[in-house]
Amino acid sequence: MDKTTPEIMKLSTFELLYLLKVIRKERRDMYRHMNSFYKAGEQESTDEFKEYERIAGQNYMYYTKKVFVVENSMVLS
Structure with a gap:
């Protein structure tokens, strides 16, 4: 990956x-x-969950970009 x-x-x-x-x-x-x-x-009033949400969101975007690269590599091969 x-x-x-x-x-x-x-x-x-x-x-x-x-x-x-x-x-x-x-x-x-x-x-x-x-x-x-x-x-x-949403249930708790702490910023701790917001930070974890942000990190998970960044990882989600990273994997989304990798899926795009792999899919386009299959088209080109």
Whole structure:
């Protein structure tokens, strides 16, 4: 998952499909975490949950970008 775009573009279709499956799972998990922290922050009046929500949101965006790179690498190969 932590490979650069040029490294990802060199992978086989089979490797790209597996990588896509793994990244989509991580992205789904990050979305669930982000949503849980948002709901917890709504019930509690503390900034701690907001910080965790922000971090989970950043991770979600990172995985979203990786999904885009992998999907486009499959189209180009």
